[in-house]
């Protein structure tokens with residue numbers, strides 16, 4: 001695909017024209033949520049303007065149109081991540097968090113028991129960490145954590161030590177939303193499968209930012225959110241290998257997910273509808289398919305290159321300051337984000353002052369409290385990049401930090 005034209009892309013995002021009392025918006029909080037391009041917004045508007053209807057093949061024209069668009073959106077997402085099982089391997093949820101809970105309840109609650117181990121990493125997002133921690137409490141299973149070293153990399157010797165015959169599930173974040181570390185998910189998948197364990201990859205920060213082929217990785221489950229990849233809020237994706245989803249029982253019951261219901265018992269609809277109880281995320285799912293088209297038009301290799309180049313530049317600029325501590329791997333070996341602390345200024349104050357410069361960054365624990373505890377920092381500030389950000393915006397970030405330093409000197 002042709003190299004990415006940031007200028008053309010920015011014209012698809014009117015929000016980026018926003019100014020606050022004359023100060024232009026510099027949106028650097030893409031790991032929290034991305035902005036939404038016109039074609040995706042148009043897809044939502046078109047749905048509600050022309051074929052809004054409930055799905056699952058009502059007999060009238062509108063329902064037929066909505067059903068086909070909604071079902072086809074599953075195939076489009078499958079294609080985007082290389083799932084050859086198409087819609088049968090793609091469940092639309094509300095967000096990545098719900099995708100992870102779906103496996104924890106529909107598989108974990110049934111399959112786990114005392115003696116079983118769930119291997120996580122110390123850099124897991126709460127969506128995985130708290131979920132598996134609580135399922136372990138309910139089932140008597142044990143959660144164990146692969147250590148993260150001082151540079152923000154997984155200790156793979158420790159991974160090989162932990163993943164053993166008692167391991168039932170490995171759950172690992174593909175790209176850390178705090179450190180920017182890109183984890184060796186193929187290697188971890190091999191380690192899990194050697195022990196007949198399953199592996200769940202949290203792809204919330206990878207699917208939006210790089211080419212992902214779930215079958216090349218051979219992950220059993222993969223989760224991500226539409227709102228971090230130019231889609232709307234309200235749609236997440238659970239990819240699961242077909243035979244696993246076939247074996248799993250639903251944990252949310254109701255209409256749409258059933259085949260036959262009697263007063264005594266019920267049978268379930270085919271995949272993936274078995275896991276989509278009630279009226280699903282229709283407009284959001286259709287818009288997510290549009291977001292896949294939008295990103296593929298740019299080319300995920302270009303998306304990856306652009307985000308990593310901005311993170312590398314930001315890392316280099318921030319490294320010019322001797323009072324800034326950057327979290328995670330070196331400049332040239334990370335995803336599209338940089339978390340950092342300014343020695344004399346709390347991350348919340350950094351964020352406040354950057355906001356006065358129009359610069360939007362995240363400050364806090366980024367839903368990785370145990371990791372921050374381990375790193376010995378209460379919080380961090382995080383700049384995260386996407387397709388519409390520029391080097392000039394990184395320079396604005398640095399200017400804001402220079403202001404913060406003076407204010408708190």
Ligand SMILES: Cc1ncc(COP(=O)(O)O)c(CN[C@@H](CS)C(=O)O)c1O
Nearest residue numbers: 031032095096097125127177204225367
């Ligand atoms: C690695 C990872 N895993 C799961 C999630 C949850 O995504 P949801 O769409 O909220 O369900 C996120 C979302 N992280 C946001 C909110 S804390 C961040 O600012 O970093 C994530 O980064």
